[in-house]
Amino acid sequence: MTENQRSGCPINLTLEVVGDKWSLIIIRDIIFGGRRHFNELLTGSEEGISSNILADRLKTLLAAGILSKQDDPTHKQKAIHSLTEQGIELLPVLAQMSSWGRKYLPVTEELSIRAEILDEGGPKFLADFMDELREIHLGAPPKRRKGPAPSARLRAAYEAVLAKRRKILPR
Amino acid sequence: MTENQRSGCPINLTLEVVGDKWSLIIIRDIIFGGRRHFNELLTGSEEGISSNILADRLKTLLAAGILSKQDDPTHKQKAIHSLTEQGIELLPVLAQMSSWGRKYLPVTEELSIRAEILDEGGPKFLADFMDELREIHLGAPPKRRKGPAPSARLRAAYEAVLAKRRKILPR
DNA sequence: CTGACTACTTGCATTATGCAACTAGTTGTG
């Protein structure tokens, strides 16, 4: 474990922490998928991370202060992974990547609906979503909200696309 | 060259294109460092990319439509690398990473001054900078601007930090 | 008490990255 840092540039340092193919996928699944346990992260997403990589990345993200880990009181072997404030503030990065990917890459409809909601909601929606994440992950006091929570809005939009799809392509 | 795509999620697809330790460093150097030639990209930055990786990434970014390449009329062996609109629109992603890195990672002052300007300038500065990049890389007609160009403002701020540093630590 | 589930680890194959040296052609200098 040698201490080799390439430079003190903020973009470079950020890339050294999350600049790989999996770290931000994990953060994405925690933020948008509500996953908190190892197994949920392992089996929940389409990309299919392998268990050794997941274990390694969780360790790295923990060490970097992006995640925290606590025992699940309901099960002695389960651990609950939470975002720290630092982790929650990766949401704008994800949102920008999401927006760019949606615009320029061959995304599928059901998976890009979240990108659409994020785009349309703008900074206000992003801020509301981060507040909700602070409630969920940091135990912050709930804020007054008009209408459904941001996560619920994302989920509802996703379900709507799936429902539409089932009508068009039944079974 | 097998066609293996992990998923149609915009975040995932974006990571498949620029989710490595070098691609965004190259884009950063083109955007903020004004580098256009192979050698400038090779030797210009602190991180020290090696020539085979640089060649490979330029090829990938070209294929992805993020960069374009044209002959340099002044030198038969030089090629000029330009950003496409798609590449220019990676600026908001870089800006978010920059902002996050500046807030949470051990950045150096002279390299984080750009992050500070970007943060303070907000979306307006970003939009202006993207317009300037369109002029430089796409030959877009110049827009009316009050005050110095965004790139000039960034450069000036960087020089100012360097000058201050030289006073404190002479020689 | 058994079978499924928990969060991992281990071993091995494949792929990506990093380093140094090399190359074919080009250009500026004397």
Added chain:
DNA sequence: CACAACTAGTTGCATAATGCAAGTAGTCAG
């Protein structure tokens, strides 16, 4: 014209990262 320096790479080889399948020790529900 001769030559050194510069152009954008390539090549070969070592090391590091990733991916896959299988295994593990402890836990829990029926």
